[in-house]
Amino acid sequence: MYRLIIFGPPGAGKGTQAEIIADKLNLDHFSTGQILREAVTAGTDLGKKAKAIMDSGHLVPDEIMIGIVEQSLAERSESNGFILDGFPRTLAQAIALTGIFSKLGFDDVKVINLIVKDEELIERMLSRGRSDDTEDAVKNRLAVYKESTAPVLDYFRKNGNAIFDITGAGEINDINDQILKSITLNHRS
Ligand code: ADP
Numbered sequence: 001m002y003r004l005i006i007f008g009p010p011g012a013g014k015g016t017q018a019e020i021i022a023d024k025l026n027l028d029h030f031s032t033g034q035i036l037r038e039a040v041t042a043g044t045d046l047g048k049k050a051k052a053i054m055d056s057g058h059l060v061p062d063e064i065m066i067g068i069v070e071q072s073l074a075e076r077s078e079s080n081g082f083i084l085d086g087f088p089r090t091l092a093q094a095i096a097l098t099g100i101f102s103k104l105g106f107d108d109v110k111v112i113n114l115i116v117k118d119e120e121l122i123e124r125m126l127s128r129g130r131s132d133d134t135e136d137a138v139k140n141r142l143a144v145y146k147e148s149t150a151p152v153l154d155y156f157r158k159n160g161n162a163i164f165d166i167t168g169a170g171e172i173n174d175i176n177d178q179i180l181k182s183i184t185l186n187h188r189s
Contacts, residue, residue, distance in 0.1 A: 002027055002081035003106050008114030010141040011121040012168045018085040020176050028079045030072045032065060032086035054132045057140030059089060066096045073100060094152045098159060108188055111161050112179055113153060114168035118142065162186060
């Protein structure tokens with residue numbers, strides 16, 4: 001059973017890598033960004049609330065996100081585990097996630113930390129053309145990452161989670177090989 005969190009700044013390639021890993025290891029891929037974008041497209045109450053926040057590059061309130069993730073993780077599935085992408089993004093989310101994991105009896109949670117330089121992140125996001133990829137929103141998202149999300153890594157460290165630092169620059173497939181190598185090598189079964 002694999003229980004993975006893919007962590008890193010916006011534009012690091014979390015979604016791309018998570019999708020390939022989920023496919024190769026038969027995992028459920030829970031992307032909070034994707035869930036929110038689907039809610040926006042469907043025009044649900046959540047989507048209406050989230051759209052303006054996302055487009056400005058800020059974070060959707062913790063209590064909403066924690067509820068979404070708790071529900072996703074509690075779903076029964078025939079898969080080989082999960083990869084969580086885009087969560088936790090704040091200390092409050094990280095602390096709540098620890099509680100959810102212990103309630104569900106999930107241990108041995110591994111964190112994949114994707115590292116990419118700021119200049120490359122900005123370049124990637126501006127060429128992607130999503131509605132939250134405007135110059136102002138991108139600037140805000142990087143600032144929010146540094147201020148609110150980066151400290152989550154220290155929390156994982158103190159919490160005893162295994163953290164795998166992976167350079168997120170280069171070829172998608174090479175990066176994926178690096179990730180797979182490190183998580184499978186260090187796997188208990
Ligand atoms: P990226 O990794 O490129 O920033 P995501 O798809 O992960 O893109 O997220 C897009 C947006 O969705 C974020 O900028 C934020 O507004 C919202 N979002 C996603 N996950 C969370 C979360 N865990 N907490 C708060 N907001 C979130």
